[in-house]
Amino acid sequence: NAGVTQxxxxxVLKTGQSMTLLCAQDMNHxxxxxxxxxxxxxLRLIHYSVGExxxxxxxxxxxxxxxxxxxxxxxxxxxxxxxxxxxxxxCASTYEQDYEQYFGxxxxxxxx
Amino acid sequence: GNSVxxxxxxxxxxxxxxxxxxxxxxxxxxPSLFWYVQYPGEGLQLLLKATKADDKGSNKGFEATxxxxxxxxxxxxxxxxxSDSAVYFCALxxxxxxxxxxxxxxTKLSVKP
Numbered sequence: 001n002a003g004v005t006q007x008x009x010x011x012v013l014k015t016g017q018s019m020t021l022l023c024a025q026d027m028n029h030x031x032x033x034x035x036x037x038x039x040x041x042x043l044r045l046i047h048y049s050v051g052e053x054x055x056x057x058x059x060x061x062x063x064x065x066x067x068x069x070x071x072x073x074x075x076x077x078x079x080x081x082x083x084x085x086x087x088x089x090x091c092a093s094t095y096e097q098d099y100e101q102y103f104g105x106x107x108x109x110x111x112x
Numbered sequence: 113g114n115s116v117x118x119x120x121x122x123x124x125x126x127x128x129x130x131x132x133x134x135x136x137x138x139x140x141x142x143p144s145l146f147w148y149v150q151y152p153g154e155g156l157q158l159l160l161k162a163t164k165a166d167d168k169g170s171n172k173g174f175e176a177t178x179x180x181x182x183x184x185x186x187x188x189x190x191x192x193x194x195s196d197s198a199v200y201f202c203a204l205x206x207x208x209x210x211x212x213x214x215x216x217x218x219t220k221l222s223v224k225p
Contacts, residue, residue: 004155031211033211033212033213035213040217041217042116042201042215042216042217042218043156043201043213043215044215045212045213048211048212050211058212090155090156092156092213094211096211097205097211099211100158100161101156101158101211101213103148103155103156103157104155105154105155106154106155
């Protein structure tokens with residue numbers, strides 16, 4: 001039981017490049033989330049999904065897209081990276097609202 | 113709107129000292145309250161939670177009580193250890209939010225031997 005895994009762990013992009021972050025969970029959770037963590041800002045919600053095939057915008061969705069084609073996977077895409085997207089990205093999942101959220105180890109992204 | 117405010121750090125304590133990290137919240141309805149901990153280089157993990165007024169969450173010697181009258185959920189530990197050094201996040205979820213967490217900005221705790 002691996003819990004929540006994220007790929008890659010580190011990445012450096014140039015402005016304008018694109019990439020996809022992969023989140024996978026093996027706990028059969030319905031709800032999945034993408035957060036970004038910036039110094040002094042806590043974690044902020046980018047997008048979320050309440051089930052396979054569904055996605056919705058969070059607090060800071062601009063510049064990101066997501067897909068949930070399979071229940072266990074939640075992908076976060078950056079179509080044209082900007083320096084403002086330099087951050088640590090965390091994926092989380094949970095069985096139901098108000099339950100414990102399980103976090104992945106994070107992806108550190110630097111955009112130059 | 114819904115928000116969480118927690119005391120700013122960093123907080124530096126000596127081993128066996130008493131710890132308090134203040135957390136207050138603003139929310140519609142009756143949120144569930146959480147403390148998450150992030151050890152260096154790792155993701156967040158749940159430390160404790162409380163889902164209704166006057167509930168006390170506890171784990172690993174840490175405690176926090178859901179106080180509706182003061183809209184607070186302060187984290188306490190009677191005797192900290194070096195291994196407690198981490199960043200602590202207070203957070204809430206509320207009805208209609210689809211379960212996403214609203215986080216405070218985090219408080220970094222360093223415990224010296």
